[in-house]
Amino acid sequence: MAKILEVADLSKEFTLLILGGKKIHALEGLSFEMEEGEIVGLTGKSGVGKSTLMKCIYRTYLPTAGSIFLRRQGGETLDLATAAEHDVLALRRTEMTYCSQFLHAIPRVPALEVVSEGLLSRKCSREEALREARNCLERLGLPEELWDAYPSTFSGGEQQRVNISRAILSRPRFLLVDEPTASLDLKTKNAVIDMLLELKAAGTSILLITHDEHTLNRLSDRRLNLENGRIRHAVEV
Ligand SMILES: Nc1ncnc2c1ncn2[C@@H]1O[C@H](COP(=O)(O)OP(=O)(O)OP(=O)(O)O)[C@@H](O)[C@H]1O
Ligand SMILES: [Mg+2]
Structure with missing residues (x-):
């Protein structure tokens, strides 16, 4: 199997400027690799x-030091720690998706639109995207009367289903x-897990953060445990 990701040092x-320049060392000399098609569970x-x-890999944050080599579809390698903005944006549009811990809902955009957005940016017709979005929300048990409503007013679990649906699609x-x-x-947790396993079967590599043992057991091929900003040990499952 080829490597898809190599994080080095x-x-x-x-x-924290408001605290007189106080420094927080969130990650320190962290290194690990991921194989293509693998699901790695990140714990700690x-x-x-x-x-x-995760935000450094998606390049929401710029790392202070080190490298994040991602092997692209065509085999070319990109260092996300130093890559140009337009390369990062192109990667996000075509190959890399990030599903954040919390949904950042844009006001007055209905759930179906939010969910189908990811598919539309992948050159899918609007009709097909909406059909897949309905199917996904139905599988995750989001009540049909909410599909045209605005996720900013949804409950935590409802928002989470919109968020993960968008990423999966x-x-x-x-x-x-x-x-x-x-x-x-x-029940809903298992529906999400089943859909992530379908993605994996179609070839997607997944880096997963969760505190949930059931989710980890069902999904991860391998676990990485983070301690004091470093990988302390890897547990094979
Ligand atoms: N934008 C930021 N500015 C300042 N400090 C930050 C920022 N983002 C994260 N941190 C700090 O970095 C450390 C790591 O935070 P992070 O959100 O990565 O933790 P986590 O492992 O995801 O925790 P959780 O399991 O609660 O989600 C924390 O001390 C946090 O306060
Ligand atoms: Mg977190």
Whole structure:
């Protein structure tokens, strides 16, 4: 199997200007690799830097030091720590999707539009995108009367289903997913897990953050445990 991701000696520190320049070392010399088609579960206690790592890979955050090599579809390698903005944007549009811990809902955009957005940007017809979005929301048990409503007023679990549906439908080659099942009941959790496994079967590589043992057991091929900003040990499952 070819490598899809290689993170080498990655560090990220935050400078808190309102606290007189105080520094927070979120990640310190972190290294790990991911194979193509793998689901890697990223664990570690709250505040240890899991979301920060994911945001560095998606390039929401610029790392302080280190490299993040991503092998693209055509085989070319891009270092996300230094890549040009337009290369990062192109990658997000075609190959890499990030599903954040919380939905950042744009006011007055209906749920169906939010969910189909990822598919539309992948050159799918509007009709086909809406059909797939309905199918996805139905599988995740979001009541039909909410499909045309605005997710900004939804409950935590309803927002989470909109968020994960959008990410799944974009069918990325590489998916970053932060706590996709945290506020869901077991039945809905399993529906999300089944859909992520379908993505994996279609070839998607997934980096998954979760505190949920059931989700980890069903999904991850391998676990990485983050401690003090570094990978402490890997657990094979
Ligand atoms: N934008 C930011 N500015 C300043 N500090 C930040 C920023 N983002 C994260 N941090 C700090 O970095 C550390 C790691 O945060 P992070 O959100 O990565 O933790 P986490 O492992 O995802 O936690 P959780 O399991 O609670 O989601 C925390 O101490 C946090 O306060
Ligand atoms: Mg987090």
